[in-house]
Amino acid sequence: MSARAETLPATGLRLPRLGLPSLDALGAWTLALIWIAPLVFAAWAAFHSPRDALAFDITAPWTLDNFAAAWVAAPWLRYFFNTMMLVTTILAGQLVLCTLAGYAFARFAFPGREVLFYLVLLQLFILPEVLIVENYVIVSRLGLFDTILGIGAPYMASAFGIFLLRQAFKQVPKELEEAARVEGCGWLGVLWRVYIPAAKPVYLAYALVSVATHWNNFLWPLVVTNSTTTRPLTVGLSLFAAPESGVNIAVISAATLMSIAPLLVAFLIFQRQFLQAFLRAGIR
């Protein structure tokens, strides 16, 4: 009896609300604070003069000068625009291609399907990042060098997307499909009327993952972009913050915050949906 009373509070995690914070709360909070510390200090630096930023004087005056300095030093609007175009292009391509392919794998029997599916899965491991050398040659030959399409094309036939949608489509009851057929829907009609609506949550999740991934992607865009008109935010930021440019840490922090702000704000507002989306996309 007494043993049970001992273990309950520790297991339940419900009680520590009373009295002192439990060891768990302490640990969790410490880790959380460590985890956002880099961001907090970037914010601190961004709003203070370079000298004050390094002096850690709490009373130091706040300033927006760093943002002003960072804003005029690079074509950020253009970079934002490029990144938006990039993630949109990739997502559009992925949605179309992966839907078709996922549908084929889920509902069509044809010779070679298994082998093909494994080939597609193999692409999970042949990362576009690793193939930068040859993909650069191919993209150049196709005349796509330094274009948004060139950055996006290698990611469009996403094995992850095909896999996810195949799983999602497989779970749609056959009866729904048959009912739609009775009403005279063709193959594509069934896809459009039955499967796509049924997989809506998966689409949402996948879209969020895709946008976050490509918003943050760096190496491949670095290789295939050459000008302000295509450079996404990450590449622009790396150029701006390269140690050689010798801009000071306060301005770098301001630029960094500026470039992560859209995604971060979106995340904080839609936190629950974001986490849900990642959960859904991940566990199947």
Add this chain to the structure above:
Amino acid sequence: MSDTDSLDRRRMALYGWMLLAPALILLTTFAFLPTVTTVWQSLFSRGTARRPAEFIGAENYQYLFDDPVFWQVATNNLIYAGVTIPVSIVIALGMALWANGHLPGRGFIRAAYFTPTMLPMIAAANLWLFFYTPSIGLIDRIAGLFGIGATNWLGQPETALWAIIIVTIWKEAGFFMIFYLAALQTIPPDLREAAVIEGASRWTYTRRIVLPLLMPTTLFVMINAMINSVKLIDHLFILTKGGPNNASKLLLYWIWETAFSYFDRPTAAALTVMVLAVLGLVAVFQFRGLEKRIHYR
């Protein structure tokens, strides 16, 4: 009857291929074809306008094996993988257990753990640069409070790679937490109640019940972490550029450098082939696991 059946089957096959065609074309163009040309390219000497490339068989590989830098970079990458994979998994698991509990401020805790995932690695590197700067950076300030002198974290071979590793763990642990969180939520609450009634300690419950149930997730997360240990190198561009004296150089960064800084495509191709071989092994491992998982269902 059987005629229409086979006609139907053939039509199905045709539709299937048609639906697959666009994805297959792109996959071939940007995954399979470049894999093949990478292997092919790695067998040639580096050509320049004045000296055309010629077939040299495995010489590029021999050259790499003879190059101490190759062994150093490979070792670095092994350490990188060997540390980031288990440590970020363990931290992710701890995060998930905490974030799943009913702690005060749970929303904040979850958001804090997950935030690094939303940041580009380049931006993350900028934030950490501020931390690592000798004597004026935050870490040295804190160390200074304890009377420890300035440390040149990114400028010393003993610490540079570890500085890189820490950023990677920071970046990916929150991402892995999500998968654990999802898995934890599928564990029926009766299991815990039963354990409590049995008088099992929390540790026993976690070890005997939770961890085994999380095994498939751990496998999935581990594969992801393995891939990341090859792929996550963006912060090198900002923090160390692989230095000092190659102490923090990782394979993919070196591939980039060889191909795009020294314009030595064949050597880069040979390196790529080796990385692909390792990833292929991981793939085989994964497919086996996948088959098992499918078996479970």
Add this chain to the structure above:
Amino acid sequence: MTKQFLKAACAAAVIAGASVPAAAEVELTMYYPIAVGGPLTEVVDDLIAGFEAENPDVTVNAIYAGNYDETRVRAISAIQSGDPAQLSVLFSIDVYELLEMDLIIPFDDVVDTDEDRAWLDSFYPALMANGVVDGQVWGVPFQRSTIVLYYNKDMFEEAGLDPDSPPTTWDEMVEVAKALRTDDRYGIMVPSTGYPYWMFQAFAIQNGIELMSEDGTETYFDDPAVIEALEYWRSLSVEHDVMPEGTIEWGTLRQAFVQGQTAMMWHTTGNLTAVRNEADFEFGVAMLPANERPGSPTGGGNFYLFQGASDEEQRAAVELIKYMTDPERAAEWSIATGYVGISPASYETESLQAYAEEFPPALVARDQLEYAVAELSTYETGRVREALSNAVQAALTGSQTPEEALSAAQATADRLLRPYR
């Protein structure tokens, strides 16, 4: 009203990435690097705008592409993937690599009038050294520098030193640095990331030895005098404790100096204006100290002309380069950055004379040109430089002795250069 509309239209065009079509007959693309502090892309944009105003039939896309290495990568990638660039500012020492890849043409091919030839002869000879190969001019100086010694005069006074007599020899530099060293600050910092081989070349030159042969096929990294130079650099931290151990970051060093973490630093003159704008103390600039002799390598970027351009494009490119290297513009550029005025004539301009009157350190880099030596440049230059840079870092971080490190670098260089001998 119309004005505002035009403004908006221009902004829209810029955002859309369209080049403003002003009856442009020739369109030029050039890549350029920036390796020092300050909002220099604006300065370059202004220079380009000035040229376009004078030459309405030429449109120039000037693309900022990062540091020198990144810019080389970008320019070459562009050309290889069929995106033409007619000219670029690249590392002055990339010339052999560009030649080997057969990407550039000599200026002699385009320049035909006596006036143009006089223009090619108008630059400081030390700055032409890296650009002339086999008697032909492949590179024309633009953002060129030498390494100079920056020192904090306030700290000199505080330490009881004469702020007007900076150290002139290696031994003096150690003495002075020791006097300046306190618990909170170092005596001297020499950057060892970014361009470690460049800084090291300065030590080697001062120790009376050159690192490479004139034809770019031999290096002398394991020469005893070279090893001695590296030992001296290392001794600054290990033996004399006036410099931090490990490597020192090129990019943040300027800030460290401005923040007072070091009393002296070696850095490119290209940072002069940025230091001037940021320092809230009196600072001085001096030539690097001498051992066997004074000296510094030159550094920085040259203009190159790429193959594959049409005759008009080549003509226009040369006109652009002439415009950018004109004494007035060179003076403007030197004032904006601290880079060396590339021709004697630029120092004769009113603007630069007035500036030097007010701010004498602006002349140090020029005066040092007399002792300057061409920067390390060989075939396979990227990898040879990397080998030397690694050796420098290995020695400075103590993972190898200077002798071991430099012997290894020499072995690497030998292996890389053998095919070219």
